[in-house]
Amino acid sequence: MRLKNTFIKTLREAPKDELAKNGALLTRAGYIHKEMAGVYDYLPLGLRVIENIKNIIREELNAIGCEEVLMSTLQNPEPWEKTGRFSDQEVDIWFKTKLASGGELGLAPTHEEPMVNMLKTYISSYKDLPLYVYQFQTKFRNELRAKSGVMRGREFLMKDLYSFHVSEADLDNFYEKVEDAYARIFDRLGIGDCTYKTFASGGIFSKYSHEYQTLLDVGEDTIYYNKDHSLVFNKEVFNDEVLAEFGAKREDFEETNAAETGNIFKLMFKYSEPLGLKFSDEENHMQTVYMGCYGMGVSRLMGVIAEKFADNKGLIWPKSVAPFQIYLVGIGEEGTKRAEEFYNEHADKILFDDRDVRPGEKFADSELMGIPYRVVISDKTLADGVAEVVERASGETSKISLDKLSDLL
C-alpha cells in the first residue's frame, strides 16, 4: 500500500474523547475512526489487523474440523422467546427495532438461539453429529457504558463457535480440542505467554466456565493466579470454598487485572432443550443434542494487543497481526528509485511511505503505526549496497543487502 494513495492520515494528538491507550493510538495511527461511544469504523490498516486475527483463528478452527458460516444480525424474536431471552428483564443489552409491517426485531447480541434454530433443519440423526459451526459476526450489545476504546463496544466483532454432540463424553472431548486450538491461537497472536485459561462462574449445567484472560493493566477483570499459573481464578469465584475444592491456599495467589479475550462453555441442553434440537440415536430414540459454545472477541483482541505492546512512540504489532511487515522509506533520488523497485515486487506486504515529506516525519509515523520493520533505502546505504532495517519492537538497527530484504516478509 502506498501512503500517498490512502486517505488515512496520522494525528499528532489524540481526540480528547479517546482516553484509553488503545483507542488513542489506533486513532492517531489511522487504524480506526470513532462513530460514537463504543462504535468504530475500521480503516484500511485496522481492517488488515482484524483480517489477520480472523485468519489465525480461522486456520486453527478449521484444523479441528469446524465449519464457517455467517448468520444474520437481524433477529426473529421467536426462537429467543422460547428460551426467555428476548425479555429485557432477562437480557438487558438488547438493541431492538421495529419492522415496517409492525413486528419487532432484535440486533443479535450473541447467536445461540438462531444457531440452534437453524440447525434444527439439518440435524435429525446421530449420523449428523458431531457438528462444529462458527462465524465471525458483528454483535450488538446496548452496554450501559461503552469504554476503553475498542475493548468494550456496543458494536463489536466476535468469533462464536457452537458445537453439537450425541453425548457428554463427545462434548468433553471436543472441548479439549478447542482448548488446544485456543492455546495455539493465543500463541500465534503473540499473547500466549500472558493469556490464561481461568475458572469463572458457571451456569446451570456446569460448575465453572472457562475464560481466557490476558494480563493487562487496564483489563476490566480481576484474576488471581498462583506461581506457575497452573491455577487461575476470576475474582467472582475466588473464595474459600473454591480454594478448598482445588486444594489451594489463598496466600499462594496474586491478584492482577486482565481482559477477557475468549471463553469456552459447556452448554449441555441449555438451548437445545427449549428449542427442541433433537436427534435419533442408533436405537431410534429421540435424544436432545449436547452443546458447547466458544467465543473470542476479535475487535477486543485488536485492542488488547494494541494496548499491551505499545510504547511511548506508538503501536508495536506482533508480526502475525501487523497490517504490513515492512514500512518502506526511500531517501534521495537513487534511494527512492530502489525503494520503488522493491515495493513493486512485494506491494501486498509493504507499506510504502512515498509521501513528499521529510524523513523524520516518516520515521515518526512508522513508529506510531507499529509496523515490525522499517526499511530505509538511501543514497548513503546504497553506497554499501545495503538497506537499513530497524526492528520496531527492539529498536535494533541492522544492515541488510538489498537482495536479502525479502527475507523479512
Next chain:
RNA sequence: CUGGGUGUAGCACAGUUGGUAGCGCGCGACGUUUGGGACGUCGAGGUCGCAGGUUCAAGUCCUGUCACCCAGACCA
C-alpha cells in the same frame, strides 16, 4: 443508572464585565529546505452540540435537551 467533567475549524485549545470568534498543529499556493515530526510569506476553512428564552445585541446569561469522557454500578 449515580457522581464528577466536557462540547468553539480536520485535531488540540483560548475567548475578560454580553458588542458579531482567535492561537497552535493539520490543509492549499509559492520559495528555501531534505536521515528524526523544518522554516518564511500568502491563503482557505466556523449556522460556537441542538432547541427555546432574555436582550438593541448571546460562544458568553436562563431553561430544556442530546452527545462525549472519567469513576462506580452493570457485564456468558
